[in-house]
Amino acid sequence: MTAIPQDAALVRITDLHKGYGAHIKVLRGLNIEMKPGERVVVIGPSGGGKSTLLRVVMGLEEIQQGSVTFAGKPYISAEGSKTRIDTEQRKKIGMVFQHYTLFPHLTVLQNLTLAPRKVHGVSRSAAEDRGRAILARFGLDAKADAYPSQLSGGQKQRVAIARALMLDPQLMLFDEVTSALDPELVAEVEAVILQLASQGMPMMMVTHDMWFARNVASRVIFCAGGVVVEDGPPEQVLGNPKEERTREFIDRVFHIKG
Amino acid sequence: MELDFSILLKFADALALGLWTTLKLTVLCVAMGTALGFLIGLARASENALIRIPASAFVEFFRGTPVLIQLFWIFFCLPLVLGVELSNLASATIALTLYMGAITSETFRASLRAVGREQMDACVALGLPRSVQILHVILPQAVLRAVPTLLSNCISLFKESALVSAVGMADLMFVGQNISNNTARPIEVLTAVACIYFIIAFPLTRLVTRIEGRMLRKLAA
Amino acid sequence: MDYTLDLGAVTRNLGPLFDGLAVTLQLTVAANIIGITAGFGLALLVLSRFALLRLPAMLFVEFFRCTPAIVQIVWFFYCVPMLFNVFLDPITMGVLALGLNLTAFNAEAYRASIQAVPREHLDAGIALGLTPAQRVLNIVLPQAMRASVPVLLTNGIGTFQQSALVAIVGVADLMYQGKTLATQTYRPIETFTIIALFYLAVSFPVSQLVGWLERRRGLAAR
Numbered sequence: 001m002t003a004i005p006q007d008a009a010l011v012r013i014t015d016l017h018k019g020y021g022a023h024i025k026v027l028r029g030l031n032i033e034m035k036p037g038e039r040v041v042v043i044g045p046s047g048g049g050k051s052t053l054l055r056v057v058m059g060l061e062e063i064q065q066g067s068v069t070f071a072g073k074p075y076i077s078a079e080g081s082k083t084r085i086d087t088e089q090r091k092k093i094g095m096v097f098q099h100y101t102l103f104p105h106l107t108v109l110q111n112l113t114l115a116p117r118k119v120h121g122v123s124r125s126a127a128e129d130r131g132r133a134i135l136a137r138f139g140l141d142a143k144a145d146a147y148p149s150q151l152s153g154g155q156k157q158r159v160a161i162a163r164a165l166m167l168d169p170q171l172m173l174f175d176e177v178t179s180a181l182d183p184e185l186v187a188e189v190e191a192v193i194l195q196l197a198s199q200g201m202p203m204m205m206v207t208h209d210m211w212f213a214r215n216v217a218s219r220v221i222f223c224a225g226g227v228v229v230e231d232g233p234p235e236q237v238l239g240n241p242k243e244e245r246t247r248e249f250i251d252r253v254f255h256i257k258g
Numbered sequence: 259m260e261l262d263f264s265i266l267l268k269f270a271d272a273l274a275l276g277l278w279t280t281l282k283l284t285v286l287c288v289a290m291g292t293a294l295g296f297l298i299g300l301a302r303a304s305e306n307a308l309i310r311i312p313a314s315a316f317v318e319f320f321r322g323t324p325v326l327i328q329l330f331w332i333f334f335c336l337p338l339v340l341g342v343e344l345s346n347l348a349s350a351t352i353a354l355t356l357y358m359g360a361i362t363s364e365t366f367r368a369s370l371r372a373v374g375r376e377q378m379d380a381c382v383a384l385g386l387p388r389s390v391q392i393l394h395v396i397l398p399q400a401v402l403r404a405v406p407t408l409l410s411n412c413i414s415l416f417k418e419s420a421l422v423s424a425v426g427m428a429d430l431m432f433v434g435q436n437i438s439n440n441t442a443r444p445i446e447v448l449t450a451v452a453c454i455y456f457i458i459a460f461p462l463t464r465l466v467t468r469i470e471g472r473m474l475r476k477l478a479a
Numbered sequence: 480m481d482y483t484l485d486l487g488a489v490t491r492n493l494g495p496l497f498d499g500l501a502v503t504l505q506l507t508v509a510a511n512i513i514g515i516t517a518g519f520g521l522a523l524l525v526l527s528r529f530a531l532l533r534l535p536a537m538l539f540v541e542f543f544r545c546t547p548a549i550v551q552i553v554w555f556f557y558c559v560p561m562l563f564n565v566f567l568d569p570i571t572m573g574v575l576a577l578g579l580n581l582t583a584f585n586a587e588a589y590r591a592s593i594q595a596v597p598r599e600h601l602d603a604g605i606a607l608g609l610t611p612a613q614r615v616l617n618i619v620l621p622q623a624m625r626a627s628v629p630v631l632l633t634n635g636i637g638t639f640q641q642s643a644l645v646a647i648v649g650v651a652d653l654m655y656q657g658k659t660l661a662t663q664t665y666r667p668i669e670t671f672t673i674i675a676l677f678y679l680a681v682s683f684p685v686s687q688l689v690g691w692l693e694r695r696r697g698l699a700a701r
Contacts, residue, residue, distance in 0.1 A: 060379055091385040101380035104477045105398045114394060115384040149476045167385065322682035323675045324643035326654060331675065334667040413545075420547035424647055431550060444557035452546045452554060459545035 008072040010036045010171060010202055011057065017065035017078075018052055026052045028226035029066075034219075039197055040204045041217035041234070045249060048224045050206040054173045057204065059090040071170065091119070094164030095173040098180050100156040102148040102163070108135070109144040112163050120167070127166075134162045138192055154185030158192050165196075172196065174205035178212075190216075210253055214238050222246045263446050269437045276433030277454060283429065284416045286351060291358020291415070292408065298359055299366030313363070320360030325418050329353040333425045350422040358415050362408060369403035370396065403477060406470035413462050417455065430454060488666040489673050499656030500677055506573050506652060507639040513578030514638065515631060518585025525590050536586075543583030548641045552576045556648040573645040573652075577638050584634045592626035593619060629689045629696070636685045640678065653677060 011034040018027040026049045034040055042050045055061045057068060059076060067077040075089040102111050112131035116122040122130075135141050138158045148156055157177055164172060174193065178186045190212050197203065197216050207213055213220060213234065220237035222230040222245075230237055230246040241247045266273070301313035320328060332353040337344050344352075373396050381391045423432035434451035438444040489496075524536035543551065555576040560566050567575075596619050604614035646655035657674035661667040 055379075058379075058383055060382055087385070090382075093383075095383040097376060097379065097383075099376055101376045103377065103380070103395055103399075105402055114390075115386055118390040118394065119385050119387065147476060149478060164383070318683060318686070319675075319679060322640075322679040322686060324640040324654065324678055326643045326646070327657075327671060327675045327678065330658070330667075331671045334661065335671055338668060417545075417547040420549045421644075423549070431547065431553075434550075435553065438557065444554075445561060448550065448554045448558060452542075452550050455546045455550060456542060460541055463541070463545060 008036075009033045009069070010038070010071060011204070012069045013053075013057070013066070014068075015066040016053075016056065016063060016068070018049075018056060018061060018063045026226055027056070027063075030223075030227055032221065032228060032231075034202070034204065037200055037202055037218075039202065039216055039218045040221060041213040041219070042204065042206050042221045042223055043208075043210070043213060043237075043249075044223035044229075049226045050223050051175050053223065054095070054175045054204060054206055057171075058093060058095045058173055059085045059087070091167065092170045093173065094167060094169030094171070095175065096157070096160045096164055096177050098176040100148070100153070100160050100180075102156055102160055104148050107145050107147055108140070108151070108159050111148070111159060112166050115163075116166050131162070131166060134165055135159075137195075138162055152185060153181045154188045157181065157185075157189045161189075161192055161196075170202065172201055172203040174203060174207070176206050176208065178207065178209060210238060210250075222249065224249070261446060262443070263450070265441060265443055265446060266450050269433075269441075269447070272433050272437065273430065273450070273454070276428060276430040279427070280416070280419055280429040280431075283347075283350060283354065283422065283427075284412070284419050287354035287358050287419070288412050288415055290351075290355045292362050292411075294355060294359030295362025295364075296366055298363035299370065302363060302367050303370055317360045317363055320357055321364070325353070325357055326421055326424060328357060329421055329425060332356075346422070346425060346427040349425065350419075350427050354415060354419060354422070357418065358411065361411050361414065365404050365407040365411060366400065369400040369407070372403050373399045399477060402473055406466050406473060409462065409466045409469065413459050413466070416459060416462075420455070484669060485666060486669050486673075488664040489660065489669045492660055492664070495656045495660060496653065496674065496677070499651060499653035499674075502570065502651055503639070503642050503653040504681075506570065506577060506642045506645065506650075507635070509574040510577035510581050510638050510642070511635045513574070514581030514585045514634070517578070517582040518631075519589050521582055521586035522589035522593065525586060526593060540583045540586050543580050544587065548580055549644050549647065551580055552644050552648060555579075569645075569648070569650045573642070573648075573650045577642055577645070580641065581634060581638045584637070585631055588627050588630035588634060589623065592623040592630070595626060596622045626696075629692045632685060632689050632692075636682050636689075639681060643678070 011032070013030060013032040016027050016030040017025070019025040026047075030049070030053065032040075032053075042053060044050050052061065056063055056076070062083040063076065063078045065078050068075045070089045070092065073086075073089065075086050077084050102108075103114070106114065109128060109131050112134070113122075113124065113127035116127040116130070117124060132141065132144060135144055138161070140155060140158055140162070143151060143155060143159070148159070151159065161172075161177075177193075178189050181189065186209070190209075193203070193205075194216060203216075205216075217234045220232065220234045221228055222237055222241070222243070224245055230241055230243040232242075236242065237246060238250060241250055298313050298317065301309045302317065304310045304313075329350070333344075333346075333349040336349065336352070377395060377399070378391070381395055386395070419429060420431040422429050423435060426432070430451060434447055438447040441447065521536055521540065524532045525540060527533045527536070552573075556569075556572055559572070600618050600622070601614055604618045609617065642652060643654035645652055646658060649655070653674055657670050661670040664670065
C-alpha cells in the first residue's frame with residue numbers, strides 16, 4: 001500500500017452534482033471529506049442519492065459538476081459536458097454491489113483471479129494461492145471450484161468481497177450489500193466486513209441496518225435531497241442527532257413515535 | 259381403402275439415402291450459418307452505421323421473406339447474376355446457410371444484450387479493460403445463453419431443409435414424394451416421411467428445454 | 480453479367496401478381512382466425528389434468544412443431560382426400576393445412592404465457608377468496624393474453640411466409656403466380672426479386688410492431 005500522508009484526505013468530494021436526464025437531480029452540491037482509516041456509513045431516505053454517491057466514487061457514473069480527488073490527487077472531474085475519470089486512480093478502489101454481480105460462467109476461484117491475472121499480470125499460480133488464502137480467511141475454502149449458482153446469497157456476497165480484496169484496494173465501497181439477503185445470512189456477511197474494519201480497511205458504505213451501522217462506522221453521514229444534512233460520529237448522528245431532518249428519519253427507522 | 263405399410267420396406271434404402279442427404283445438408287449449413295450468424299450479430303452490435311445498417315438489412319430481408327423464395331432466387335437467379343452454373347447442392351447450401359446466418363445473428367444479438375448492466379459495473383469496479391470485459395465476461399456468457407436457441411435454430415433448419423426438394427435436390431422429402439408418386443401410395447409413404455422427421459426433431463426439442471433450464475439456473479447467479 | 484434487367488416484363492404483368500397476393504392474404508387471414516381460436520382451445524387441452532385430453536393434444540402440437548411445414552402441406556393435399564373422401568377447393572385445403580399448423584404453434588404460445596403467470600398471483604387470488612373460475616378469468620387470462628400477443632403476431636406472420644408453400648401443390652398464391660410469370664417471361668431475377676419485396680412489404684411492418692410491443696413490455700416489467 002502506498003503511504004498516504006495522515007493529514008491529507010483519502011477522498012475529497014467537492015460540490016458534486018449528478019442527475020439523470022434534464023429533470024431528475026439526484027446529487028445537488030454534495031461535499032464530503034473522508035480521512036484515511038475512516039469507515040463512513042451513509043444513511044438516509046431512499047432516493048436521497050446514497051447509492052449514486054457510491055457509484056460516482058467508483059467511477060461508474062457521469063457527473064454534471066464538481067470533482068473527486070483520491071489520495072490527494074485528481075480522480076474525477078466534470079469538464080463541460082464530459083466527465084474525466086482517472087482509471088489508474090479507479091483501480092485503487094474496490095466495490096461490492098447489492099446483487100453480488102459475480103460472473104456466473106466462472107468458478108469462485110476464477111472470479112477471484114480474473115482481474116489480477118488479466119489486469120495486473122499476476123501469474124495463475126500466484127493469483128490462485130492468494131485467492132485460496134482469502135477464501136480460507138472467509139471460511140469459503142471448500143467453495144473454490146463451485147459456480148456462483150451453487151452458493152447461498154451470503155456465500156456469494158462473501159465471494160464478491162473476496163474478489164474485490166484481491167486487488168488490494170485502498171478504499172472499499174459497500175452498496176447495500178446485505179439488502180438482498182435472507183435475514184439469517186446477513187450476519188455472515190457483516191462479520192466479514194467487521195473483520196476488514198478491525199484490520200483498518202477504509203470503507204464507505206450504504207446500509208439500512210442501523211445496528212450494523214453503529215457497530216462498523218467511525219463516522220455517519222445523513223444524506224437527503226442530494227446534500228449532506230448531518231455528518232458526525234455514530235453516537236451523535238444515530239443516537240442524538242442535531243438536525244431536525246435527521247432526528248425525524250432516525251425516529252421513523254426505529255419506530256419511535258415523537 | 260387398404261393401407262399397406264410393407265411397401266416402405268422395398269424403399270427403405272432410397273429413403274435412407276434421402277435422409278442422409280438431408281442430414282449432411284443440415285449439418286453443413288448449420289456449421290457455416292452459425293459462423294456467419296456470429297459475425298453478423300457482432301456487425302449488428304457495431305457502433306459504425308456503415309457496418310450495422312447493411313447487416314440489419316440482410317437479416318430483415320431473410321427473416322421477412324419466405325425461405326422458398328430465397329431458395330428459388332438463389333437457384334434461378336444467382337447463376338445468371340454470377341454467370342456460372344451452380345449445382346443443386348451448391349444453391350441449396352448457399353440458400354440455407356444465408357438463412358441460418360440471419361436467424362442465428364438474432365440469437366447472438368439477443369444473448370449479447372441479455373448480459374446485464376450490473377456485470378459491466380462489476381467489470382469497471384475490478385478495473386477490467388474493455389478487451390478483457392468482452393473476451394472473458396460478456397462473450398462467454400452470451401455464447402452460453404445462446405446455446406438453447408442455437409439448438410432450436412438447428413431444428414428449424416433441419417425442417418426448412420425439406421424445401422430443397424422443390425428445386426429437385428434428392429433429400430428425404432424429394433425421395434418420399436417420388437416414391438409416393440410412383441407407387442400411388444401417398445398415405446403410407448408421406449406419413450412415414452413425416453414420422454422420420456418427427457423422430458429426429460422431437461428428441462432434440464426436449465433436449466433444448468432441458469439445456470435451457472440448466473443454463474438459466476446457472477446464469478441467474 | 481450478360482443479363483439486362485427489364486422490370487417492364489414484370490410491371491406489365493402486375494395483375495396476376497396482385498391476384499396472387501390477394502390469395503396469399505386470404506390464406507393468411509383465414510389460417511390466423513383458425514390458429515388464434517383453435518390454438519387457445521388446444522392450449523387448454525394441453526394444460527388439462529386428464530391425460531386422455533392432454534396426451535393427444537400434446538402429440539398434435541409436437542407433431543406439427545417437429546415436422547417440416549412442406550411435408551404437412553403435401554401430406555394434407557394428397558392424403559386427406561383419400562383418407563376421408565372429401566374433395567375441397569385448393570384454397571380451402573390450403574387454409575386448413577396452414578390453419579392446423581398455426582393452431583399447434585399458437586397453442587404452444589398460449590400454454591407458455593399461461594404457465595408464465597406467477598404462482599404467487601394464484602395464491603393471492605385464493606387469499607382474496609376468488610373462486611377457481613374467477614381466478615382463471617380475472618387473474619390468469621388477462622395476463623396470459625397480453626403476454627402472448629407478440630408471439631401470436633410472430634407466428635401469424637410466419638404463416639404468411641409459410642403460405643408460399645401451397646404454390647408447390649398448385650394453389651395460385653403470390654409465390655405460384657410469381658413462379659409462373661418467371662417461367663413465361665424468362666425474367667426470374669426481376670420476378671423473384673419483386674415478389675420477395677411484396678412479402679417483405681407485409682412482413683416487415685408487422686415484425687417492427689412486434690419489436691415495439693416487446694420493448695414496451697420490457698419497459699413496463701421493470
